[in-house]
Amino acid sequence: MSPRVVAATLVVRIRSLYRERSALFFTFAFPIILVLVFGAIFTRPERLNFELPVQDHSRSEASARLLEGFTADHVFTILPVPLDVDPALYAREHKLTLLLVIPSEFQSWHDLRAVERDAAAGAPLTYVHDPSSTSVDTKIQLLNSIVAAANQRYSGATAFITLVPQSILSGTYRFIEFFVPGIIAMAIMTSALSNALNSNAELRQKGILRKLAATPITRADWLVSSILYQLMLAVVSTGAILLTSYLVFDVRLHIDMWLPLIVAVEVFAFVGIGMTLTPLAKEAESASAVSNAVLFPMMFLSGTFFPVEMMPGFLQTVARFLPLYYVNEALRAAMIFADSASALRWSSILAAFAAAAFVAGTIRTRWGE
Amino acid sequence: MSGDKEHAIVVENLTKDYGDIRAVDDVSFTVKRGEVFAFLGPNGAGKTTTVEIIETIRAPTSGRVSVLGLDVATSRGAIIPRIGVLPQGFNSFDRITVAESIRFYSRLFGGSAADVDGLMDLTELREKRDVQFKNLSGGLKQRLGIAIALVNDPEVVFLDEPTTGLDPHARRAVWSVLQGLKSKGKTVFLTTHYMEEAELLADTVAIISSGRIVATGSPARLTEMHTEQLRVTLSPGDAASIDLIQRMGFNPARTIDDGVDIPVRTSDDVLGILAAIREAGLPAPSGLEVRRPTLEEVFLKLTSEPPAERSRRSAP
Numbered sequence: 001m002s003p004r005v006v007a008a009t010l011v012v013r014i015r016s017l018y019r020e021r022s023a024l025f026f027t028f029a030f031p032i033i034l035v036l037v038f039g040a041i042f043t044r045p046e047r048l049n050f051e052l053p054v055q056d057h058s059r060s061e062a063s064a065r066l067l068e069g070f071t072a073d074h075v076f077t078i079l080p081v082p083l084d085v086d087p088a089l090y091a092r093e094h095k096l097t098l099l100l101v102i103p104s105e106f107q108s109w110h111d112l113r114a115v116e117r118d119a120a121a122g123a124p125l126t127y128v129h130d131p132s133s134t135s136v137d138t139k140i141q142l143l144n145s146i147v148a149a150a151n152q153r154y155s156g157a158t159a160f161i162t163l164v165p166q167s168i169l170s171g172t173y174r175f176i177e178f179f180v181p182g183i184i185a186m187a188i189m190t191s192a193l194s195n196a197l198n199s200n201a202e203l204r205q206k207g208i209l210r211k212l213a214a215t216p217i218t219r220a221d222w223l224v225s226s227i228l229y230q231l232m233l234a235v236v237s238t239g240a241i242l243l244t245s246y247l248v249f250d251v252r253l254h255i256d257m258w259l260p261l262i263v264a265v266e267v268f269a270f271v272g273i274g275m276t277l278t279p280l281a282k283e284a285e286s287a288s289a290v291s292n293a294v295l296f297p298m299m300f301l302s303g304t305f306f307p308v309e310m311m312p313g314f315l316q317t318v319a320r321f322l323p324l325y326y327v328n329e330a331l332r333a334a335m336i337f338a339d340s341a342s343a344l345r346w347s348s349i350l351a352a353f354a355a356a357a358f359v360a361g362t363i364r365t366r367w368g369e
Numbered sequence: 370m371s372g373d374k375e376h377a378i379v380v381e382n383l384t385k386d387y388g389d390i391r392a393v394d395d396v397s398f399t400v401k402r403g404e405v406f407a408f409l410g411p412n413g414a415g416k417t418t419t420v421e422i423i424e425t426i427r428a429p430t431s432g433r434v435s436v437l438g439l440d441v442a443t444s445r446g447a448i449i450p451r452i453g454v455l456p457q458g459f460n461s462f463d464r465i466t467v468a469e470s471i472r473f474y475s476r477l478f479g480g481s482a483a484d485v486d487g488l489m490d491l492t493e494l495r496e497k498r499d500v501q502f503k504n505l506s507g508g509l510k511q512r513l514g515i516a517i518a519l520v521n522d523p524e525v526v527f528l529d530e531p532t533t534g535l536d537p538h539a540r541r542a543v544w545s546v547l548q549g550l551k552s553k554g555k556t557v558f559l560t561t562h563y564m565e566e567a568e569l570l571a572d573t574v575a576i577i578s579s580g581r582i583v584a585t586g587s588p589a590r591l592t593e594m595h596t597e598q599l600r601v602t603l604s605p606g607d608a609a610s611i612d613l614i615q616r617m618g619f620n621p622a623r624t625i626d627d628g629v630d631i632p633v634r635t636s637d638d639v640l641g642i643l644a645a646i647r648e649a650g651l652p653a654p655s656g657l658e659v660r661r662p663t664l665e666e667v668f669l670k671l672t673s674e675p676p677a678e679r680s681r682r683s684a685p
Contacts, residue, residue: 206460207456207457207459208460208461210426210456211454211459211460211461212477213426214425214454215449215474215478216446216449216450216477216478216479
């Protein structure tokens with residue numbers, strides 16, 4: 001072994017790495033981005049003072065005393081919820097992970113048990129929770145321990161207050177149900193963006209674009225064909241994801257006209273974003289660097305793999321500037337909650353992104369030169 | 370200006386700048402209909418930029434260019450269907466076969482009737498019709514590129530370095546395709562840095578160097594114009610003969626294989642040298658070669674001169 005040969009080889013390798021942007025990105029920048037993103041998500045300081053939205057239909061002395069127990073050690077802050085709303089719907093719309101409902105009969109149940117000494121009298125309280133939230137379990141445990149303490153004030157073998165969990169959803173809802181729409185959104189984004197960037201850079205580098213420039217094909221022809229192509233890929237991959245998750249995990253999501261609509265708007269949005277970024281990515285290397293730099297943060301910050309609500313506030317703000325966030329929200333609204341109003345709202349924002357990207361992209365792309 | 374029947378291409382005072390760099394500098398030339406025009410120049414001389422402006426792919430900084438009587442600046446849509454282009458370093462879609470590629474490009478021109486088989490015959494690609502592009506050799510790729518350049522039955526065909534990087538056999542195969550085009554009466558605009566290619570195929574040659582045209586004319590005329598001398602080689606060249614030739618006022622030089630090389634002006638000089646050797650009773654040379662310097666020598670001479678001297682020379 002010759003140290004000189006080893007050293008020379010080492011120098012050549014380091015130079016090549018240093019000069020290849022996408023290799024540099026994956027070797028150094030990518031892990032650092034992951035550390036920053038996940039670090040920011042998972043090292044969020046635990047808040048002891050939770051907010052507890054309560055819909056108090058009883059508004060009685062008994063319910064007031066119960067609520068005092070919740071706020072006693074500054075464990076919970078009570079947020080009153082309007083009485084005329086459906087609690088599950090309200091929780092969904094306001095992205096609440098836990099909501100307690102005190103029924104109007106609470107005072108009379110209390111009187112039965114405490115005054116008339118009816119040991120059989122009980123007060124079932126419903127709490128609406130979002131099972132996909134990871135922080136909700138801690139809150140439910142706290143809720144249980146406070147209720148247990150409150151029950152000690154009542155004599156008798158059976159507990160006076162019982163907690164009845166109600167999912168934020170009508171049907172069953174597991175993490176996989178949350179996950180599948182996110183994966184659909186991600187797959188379409190990745191395909192549309194990397195096609196627009198990487199394949200275009202490849203065609204440019206090989207001179208195929210120059211050859212095409214010497215034929216009657218127009219920019220509109222080219223664009224329409226890429227959009228149709230991406231739509232076809234999106235339909236096939238969405239179908240495959242849905243079928244696999246149904247067959248393997250029995251995931252049954254709500255499929256209606258919103259699904260194809262949102263998928264189509266997403267294709268438009270990311271083909272447009274790809275067009276806008278094309279001038280930055282003239283070579284295959286810079287193309288993959290650019291697409292990675294866009295794809296990965298978007299994947300982790302837009303609620304693809306976990307709810308955006310888990311992230312610290314500033315990252316939640318960042319998410320609201322990312323088009324993929326609106327795809328995720330729209331798809332989940334449509335496929336999990338069957339909530340057309342929300343699906344419409346989110347996909348309209350997405351459509352605005354798509355329109356902006358298209359205008360910017362059309363201005364920036366030119367044939368040949 | 371140039372809606373004439375005689376010329377396929379007219380370039381007048383064409384200039385192209387890339388930022389501060391002047392890639393093409395006040396270039397003018399014409400290409401006659403039906404001729405093979407060879408555009409010669411070293412790498413980076415401005416050949417491809419000029420060709421791409423004529424093909425309407427690039428916009429000129431200044432100057433006028435017309436193709437088939439149509440201005441490239443305003444008539445791109447009318448020019449494109451009437452020209453065929455083989456770009457430099459031609460590539461097609463990796464996983465698309467020969468026949469599929471030809472059909473694809475012919476559809477771009479709206480040509481339903483494009484004769485795919487005929488084009489494959491012309492370029493001798495029929496056996497390779499179902500081979501994917503990525504599996505073709507360099508020569509076959511170029512031939513496919515030529516076939517594709519012909520899908521719209523163009524009046525003018527641009528071939529940008531069609532044989533660069535090919536081995537001698539592949540190059541000859543491409544040449545035979547080009548000769549086929551010439552015999553069909555197409556106007557061919559050939560860009561190359563191979564002199565033998567230009568000498569073999571071209572009716573007219575223009576030499577470009579550092580963005581300027583330094584010479585134009587037929588290959589024979591260019592060699593005539595730019596070299597005053599003939600070259601005589603005698604072998605073997607014994608010392609006495611060399612001495613004698615030197616005394617006659619010539620400047621002989623020994624060649625590596627024991628011959629003697631003599632630059633002369635006219636064929637009379639050759640006869641004079643041979644007569645003098647015989648009169649002196651010296652052994653007659655067994656080998657005699659008289660040749661005119663090649664286009665390559667002209668090219669090297671013209672493209673290696675400093676710009677000032679060159680522009681003076683090319684002024685007339």
